Amino acid sequence: MTEQLLPENVQTWAQAPLPTAPPEPTPAGRLTIASVPAGHPYVRGISGADDGVVRLRDPLPDPADPDRWWPPVVLDAAWITQNADVVDVVHVHFGAESLPPGRLAGALDALDAAGLPLVYTAHDLTNPQLADQAPHEADLDLLISRASAVITLTDGAADEIARRWDRTAVVIPHPAIVAEGATPPPGRATGAFTVGVHLRDIRPGIDAVGSVRTLLAGLTDLRAAGVAAAGRVVVNDRVRDSDALDAVAALLTDRPDCVLVRRPRVADPELEQEVADLDVALLPYRHGTHSGWVELCHDLGVPVVGPRVGYAHEQHPDEFTAFEPDDGVSLARAVLAALARGTRPGSGERAALVQRRALARVVQHRAIVRAHTDVYRTVVRRTGASA
Incomplete structure (x- = not known):
């Protein structure tokens, strides 16, 4: 599950020269989609080999840094004008927050002038990367109001967009996180039930201190009820809020029932192993809308407990148990409910569950790909654009 750390100085990067070489021509009958960003795992999750679509690669703002796609070059009026004849649809997912002021509006004006349709997937009605939501809300006003089609992931988010x-x-569910055909880790059993929380880089949408405080209170209540439960707090060694990390470490002093794991950001296989080892995953959200973490836990057969933040609870409602923040008793009850319907790491039951879900994901993937292709063809017909 790939994390993205946005730069502090996007203004300087935004001045990088635009690529001069246009994309290669698209085979007849296929649509050319400029996804923002094209290299994101989510975009790979909605793509298929036979979907009738060609997705352009991300033009790089700095060729010397090939792993960085932001601020997105596609959302620049000059790029749009230069490539209007070879692009059928621009599909925005993420990255508008990294643009300098005025550039998004200019890009949308250029799309209108070129007669190119915009599809916007509203992943985040509240942006977990940001503390101040005002700039994001301004971007949403532009993107949602001016898009030819809007996609989101849950009915709750669609209702909010309507209001x-x-x-x-159009509601299209989140695709799988674990790659199709991959063999997910089965998890490793321990004696105690393990409740884990990944704080990652402690971005603004993560309530690190409150989540760990609630976890510790819940572990105390579980122990009082005779339940052998242990906590695991995992955090990247590079974080955005070092004060919060210090506070978390202080909370865990003299708590042998909860371990703090500080490690470098890991690749997907190692991250999947960490999650698969859990009996229950705790979501540490302060604000947000949807959750790729919920999808990863689904793929790995791990039940989730979390606060009712945004619409993550709608993604896999039968696998999500809500608790009240800063309420250890509420968390303990949620964990017990999750354990009652969950499976143990490393068990045959967990392995069978993961296999069933992987098979269901194959069917779902085809439906997700088809739904996106239908949206693309609809907006192209509506605007009169052609490949």
């Missing part, structure tokens, strides 16, 4: 912007969003 706030009077737009009808």
Whole structure:
């Protein structure tokens, strides 16, 4: 599950020269999609070999840094004008927050002038990367109001979009996180039930201190009820909020029932192993809308407990148990409910569950790909654009 750390100085990077070589021509009958960003795992999850679509690679703002796609070059009026003849649809997922002021509006004006449709997937109605939501809300006003089609991931988010912007969003669920055909880790059993929380880089949408405080209170209540439960707090060694990390470490002093794991950001296989080892995953969200973490836990057969933040609880409602923040008793009850319907790491039951879900994901993937292709063809017909 790939994390993205946005730069502090996007203004300087935004001045990088635009690529001069246009994309290669698209085979007849196929649509050319400029996804923002094209290299994101989510975009790979909605793509298929036979979907009738060609997705352009991300043009790089700095060729010397090939792993960085932001600020997105596609969302620049000059790039749009230069490539209007070879692009059928621009599909924005993430990255508008990294643009300098005025550039998004200019890009949308250029799309209108070129007659190119915009598809916007509203992943985040509240942006977990940001503390101040005002700039993100301004971006949403532009993107949702001016898009030819709006997609979102849950009915709850679609309802909010209808209330706030009077737009009808197409609901297409989040694709799998674990790659199709991969063999997920089975998890490793321990004696005690393990409740784990990944704080990652402690971005603004993560309530690190409150989540760990609630976890510790819940472990105390579980122990009082005779349940052998242990906590695991995992955090990257590079974080955005070092004060929060210090506070978490202080909370865990003299708590042998909960371990703090500080390690470098890991690759997907290692991250999947960490999650698969859990009996229950605790979501540490302060604010947000949807959750790729919920999808990863689904793929790995791990039940989730979390606060009712955004619409993550709608993604896999039968696998999500809500608790009240800063309420150890509420968390303990949620964990017990999750354990009652969950499976142990490393067990045959967990392995069978993961296999069933992987098979269901194959069917779901085909439906997700088809739904996106239908949206693309609909907006192209509506605007009169052609490949």
